[in-house]
Amino acid sequence: MKLYIYDHCPFCVRTRMIFGLRGLAVEEVVLANDDEATPIGMIGAKQVPILQKNDGSYMGESLDIVRYIDDLAGKGRLKEEIRPEVQAWLDKANTYVSKLVQPRMVLIGLPEFATQSAVNYFVHKKEANIGSFAEHLAKTDEYLQTLHTDLVGLEKQVAGERYLNGEGLSMEDIHVFPLLRNLTAVCGLALPSKLKVYTDNMAAASGVPLYTDKAV
Ligand SMILES: N[C@@H](CCC(=O)N[C@@H](CS)C(=O)NCC(=O)O)C(=O)O
Structure with a gap:
């Protein structure tokens, strides 16, 4: 899997956390901040994070990625509750x-x-x-x-x-x-x-x- 990010992006950090915490490998690719064509070509919007899954398809939205990877890791689901x-x-x-x-x-x-x-x-x-x-x-x-x-x-x-x-x-x-x-x-x-x-x-x-x- 590949994860397209900006280093400074807090939404991207959410997704980097779940890979690290659950021990799943991912290739991180940092896009240039002014590169509009690449993310638009992948998800139709100039926005990161974007996960490229093993089947080649793309997923945007940080929390969707977090839940997807958390499921995939099979180590128990993180709690949804925020006090x-x-x-x-x-x-x-x-x-x-x-x-x-x-x-x-x-x-x-x-x-x-x-x-x-x-x-x-x-x-x-x-x-x-x-x-x-x-x-x-x-x-x-x-x-x-x-x-x-x-x-x-x-x-x-x-x-x-x-x-x-x-x-x-x-x-x-x-x-x-x-x-x-x-x-x-x-x-x-x-x-x-x-x-x-x-x-x-x-x-x-x-x-x-x-x-x-x-x-x-
Ligand atoms: N709802 C999205 C928000 C993602 C988002 O806003 N990403 C920012 C970076 S922090 C972005 O790509 N903005 C476009 C830009 O900076 O040009 C998610 O949670 O994934």
Whole structure:
């Protein structure tokens, strides 16, 4: 199987996690961010992740891929339940996390941004949604203050060192870890201790490395 991704894409991280955690092999292919033709040719949309199955057919939508691979692995299904407190945390964090994360993604040497035209494509597209990258970078301290307060709330929901619910893999991990992983690109991020242990453990278990060493 082949998995078409961007390294920075949190939806792609969901799918990379399930392969790593369930121990199934996959060939990861990082597309250039300005390559529209390849994904459109595969699923009719300029969107990743895309899984090419062994029969050659394509599957989009990260959660469909997660469930498909989880079934295929045959190691027991992940729990679908997301606690309301965790969902509420995700809903709030998702209102501002992109302002911290997206401006940094083009600064840390990711393969999907190897060319200037790929960088320009991303900056143009994302600034149309969230506003000036330069202005968001300048407001890092302000955003981090909010984030650090919110992370204290998330830490209260950490029930185990390997899985958020303390029992086993669930959709909570599939939603929360990709967001925490992208936040490790932010220089100045201070994860509360239980969240740091969780994030480090999940990175190791899933084989999806953090950005800590490249943080800007
Ligand atoms: N609902 C989709 C969303 C996937 C998605 O939005 N992917 C983003 C990357 S994070 C994308 O490909 N956007 C097009 C672009 O960046 O040009 C899923 O869960 O797979």
